[in-house]
Amino acid sequence: MMWQAVFLSLQVSAVATICALPLAIWVAHVLARKQFRGHGLLNGLVHLPLVLPPVVTGYLLLIVFGKQGAVGGFLYDWFGITLAFRWTGAALAAAIMGFPLMVRAIRLGFEAVDAGLEDAARTLGASRARVFGTVTLPLVMPAILAGAVLGFAKALGEFGATITFVAAIPGQTQTIPSAIYGLLQVPNQESDVIVLVSISVALAMGALVASEWLARRMVAR
């Protein structure tokens, strides 16, 4: 049961990060570079999960994505997809909780890119899409990595929204944090708790070291 929680956590966090990353890059780019009405609203919306109590976010997810919910009902009726009380729901919760952290990190990256370089690329005949792919994106890559690691780490540690939205069903939705919490409710499980805590620390450190190494390799060029 202990290892199930570890693998499930990794799976949930990886899926959450990979699915949220493209959207986070897009939103970060829009927030960093575009002026439009509703800029502040979008910014607030993105940051909402950061300031809301996680339990509230989980409850809102249940309302919107539950089987009776507006989106959840639609997904179930048309595609037979259920999110509530499934690992996919855990991934959705983790993605939403990690999203503001990813956007913040990546947005700083976009703001740090000299727009003059993009202008220079345009004068050399590159379309906007080519400029983005060949100049902007490579220069923002360290920030994207940093954002992805932050999002992944947040996903690994996400507890409140997850347990509210998908509960803690062993083998299905019980991630490392909810497993630790569950073990702490029963006497004499300290040894398992220590193992899980150690794994948590190791995963977090590993992610940080990996991102640092990748970022350094890119800067070195």
Place this chain on the structure above:
Amino acid sequence: MISVQIKKRLGDFALDVGFEAPRGVTAIFGRSGSGKTSVINAIAGLMRPDAGRIVVDGRDLTAVPVHKRNLGVVFQDARLFPHMTVAKNLAYGGAHDSDKIVELLGLGALMNRFPKALSGGEKSRVALGRALMSKPALLLLDEPLAALDAPRKTEILSYLERLRDEMDVPMIYVSHDMSEVARLATTIVIMEAGRVVRAGPMGAVLAHPEAVGLLGARDAGAVLAATVVNHDEAGGLTRLSFDGGDIVLPKVLGAVGQNVRLRIPAQDVILAVERPKGISARNILPVTITALDEAGTGVAVGLQAGASPLLARITTASAHEMHLKVGMEIYAIIKATAVSPEA
């Protein structure tokens, strides 16, 4: 042929610029803040004017997006892509004439380096090469030498002269340094506070008496075509001939028979009613006064030496005491100055 008409409001600053220039090097000259860079940005398409029309070689670019204008831009800060090698930077906009450009700009040894490992002068050369390889219909240079020290400036200037003479690339060159402009330009556009105050062939604009009031006696003055006659190696002198006479310069410049550009700022010309004797200056030319123009604290004196116009700036008091009049034949004593080889 380049034709530019631009109107743009930028906060308190109003840009209202119009000029036409033939093929060759057109210099946009003016103090910082006069709107020169905005003109370049508008031509390149990086700034959208409120109104106007930009035509290059008969092609109306006004509504064409930046990446389809086919203009090369060399920015003051080079703007090389930091994540690409020199070779990748150069190839970004195309590889037209790449061997020739690499050779001409001496880029061969830099190809595998990243911009971080380049000196200021090397960065400028790579930026220039990158713009050229996209085969631009017009090269826009926005103070490309401003960030360089004097020896690097001279080096890049000679590369630009080779481009002008060997590759026949039309250029618009923005600068606030008259010595650069005098070396390169065929046409000059003088800007002040967002407006064009003078535009035309460089020699005529700079040697016009009004130029003294406009540019000051250091920047105003004749720009002449001259030929190297001989060298006095022992004395380190070069004798140059132009159609108003001979001039001796205290430097050895170019091969005998080579054409050079001679610049004589208005402040470096002294006037005498009679031919002076016992004077250290070596260049004394007989001239005729063609114009007398009050210019602020002094008088701008238009002169004719042979077929060449010269320009001097003297004090109002001197002009009075010497009883200078248009048509008078007098002598101009010239402190020799900037020259550059010209093909």
